[in-house]
Amino acid sequence: MPEEGVKLTPRGQLLSTSEILTLARLFVKEGVEKIRLTGGEPLIRPDILDIIAELRKLEGLKTIAVTTNGMNLARLLPKLKDTGLNLINISLDTLVPAKFEFIVRRKGFHKVMEGIDKAIEMGYNPVKVNCVVMRGLNEDELLDFVALTEKKPLDVRFIEYMPFDGNKWNFKKMVSYQEMLDHIRQQWPNLERLETGHTETAKTFKVPGFTGQVGFITSMSDHFCGSCNRLRITADGNLKVCLFGNTEVSLRDVLRSGVSEEELLQIVGAAVGRKKKQHAGMFNISQMKNRPMILIDTTSERHLSQDKTTSSPIVSHYRNDTFLSPKAAPHRRVLNREGFFCLPDCTASTQAAHVCCLRTLTSGGTGVTSHINTNTRTNVRSYINEGCLRYAQASGHNALKSHLLRPPGTPTCCTLLMNPKINLKQHNVRLCHNQCSSKDPSVKLRPSVSDQTQSGTNVYNTELDEAQLTHTDTQGRANMVDVGGKVPTRRTATARATVILGPTAFRLLWDNQLAKGDALAVAQLSGIMASKQTSALIPLCHPLPLDHASVTFDLDEQQNAAVITATCRTTGKTGVEMEALTAVSVAALTIYDMCKAVSHDIIITDVKLVSKTGGKRDFHRHP
Ligand SMILES: Nc1nc2c(ncn2[C@@H]2O[C@H](COP(=O)(O)OP(=O)(O)OP(=O)(O)O)[C@@H](O)[C@H]2O)c(=O)[nH]1
Ligand SMILES: C[S@@+](CC[C@H](N)C(=O)[O-])C[C@H]1O[C@@H](n2cnc3c(N)ncnc32)[C@H](O)[C@@H]1O
């Protein structure tokens, strides 16, 4: 609790009893087996017994736990036990009453001890005691806490002090697990390590012969994020997928807007899918904005029934759900610049906007309005420009329609392209089907040629073959073309590459479970960096000042492939297609590198220029 306290949340903003139970029912139905009511202080909630009694009725919920400051415990315990509470964690940072008063800012040490004893007496075993160890405050009491476990069936857990807003965390105040262990081992050298479940927060030990045990919660010096299966819902209804992450999704608002259970699950699934592999490291999280602890754990904590690397129901629901399945959005599921799986140029940075955007793809239209409304106008533009073809065709959205549909019966090579204006321009600069040898633009309007174009690709026609080769001099030696006399123009290029991964590597990539780390994030950066190195890699390429480089991914579940798209922009005298091609090539190699421990049967294929604009001629490849 920050010294200055925290502002109380108005009652209407808190989840009501029935909302808590609705969410609990939903999560348990999806396979959650353990719910912890924590806080804030859960035992001052007037409806605490009702909540526990109702939770007890949920089939499949194995454990109902409470983390409490212990002040009201002795009084409430008989009823808590009757209603079905089966696990109790009590916070106690000191065994010295005066120090207790200093830390907690009120009296109560004896009430807490009474609560601990009552819990033991009522058969709770173990009773967990949480002790946050802070240098200069209570690290001198470690041995006294261990001694408590001699006669009592307690599980005393020493917790490394963690940074939250307002708690003035400082590295020097933190006593690390190793230091605590060394200290305790000086007194009890034969302290033995016990086996623990792999999703436990604590590493547990026991002094041989003692009734209880001790544990260390090492969130800071040796995090256990790899086995984390927790979700939190705050008292005001926000889903927080990581204790140290500041991304939150308001389930309360979604619930109150009357959405269906399925939609709610999709939102939860999307949030779980964005859960990071681990927290950002102790020094980073100490700089990060995050709710104070007292406002984080305010209502409940969710334990998924299984590890998320296997088949935790919520996570697996998310992975297969309609939002992200290829069926729903076959052509566009990429990591946008905010890290959401969405349309490539989607600038949505909020969960709400993002979800609407995805919904657009699944429902064929209803979501687009809200997506646009929650964002800026630029978002509308990028949406349209990206040419979400299938969406436009399916939804009949007017703006998109006019942008995308060519006039009926356009009888030219343009049939390959959506935009007749662009195509005719290309035609005039002699870009045409590869079997065309005419110098006359009008010739290419013949239907016979247009038929052939259905299977072909636009290439320069033979007229250009007669042109002089520019990258060799008269002796055939390499020559860097002098572009000094050219006028700079705005140029863009988009390239694509496909990495066929095979089912195992693809699944691991999809689930972000590759041992080497987040392959898409690494590949994205490598592609961008590579685009900036192009002139150093390709001998006769001019160095260019890039205005923009982006790399996005489309995961194709049918092919088990990652399709990489890079777009580069410059205002310059030469084009940026080599930059875009280099970006996708290096991003593809990076994905290969990240996955090669899983399989060597990975194929990088189909590296190609998709489009190029600016300079003498534009180019647009038909999909
Ligand atoms: N990094 C991290 N630490 C956690 C998490 N949950 C709990 N902790 C740590 O564990 C301490 C005790 O939390 P508790 O409320 O007793 O929950 P718990 O440790 O999960 O309890 P058990 O399920 O009984 O093991 C907290 O102060 C945190 O230091 C989590 O999700 N992430
Ligand atoms: C925030 S409390 C909430 C539940 C209840 N009010 C209580 O006092 O136990 C949950 C747990 O987090 C621990 N905790 C609080 N601040 C912490 C910090 N900065 N670092 C590590 N653990 C912390 C507490 O000791 C407690 O065991």
Ligand code: SF4
């Ligand atoms: S991922 Fe987040 S919630 Fe899970 S253990 Fe790590 S810090 Fe805690």
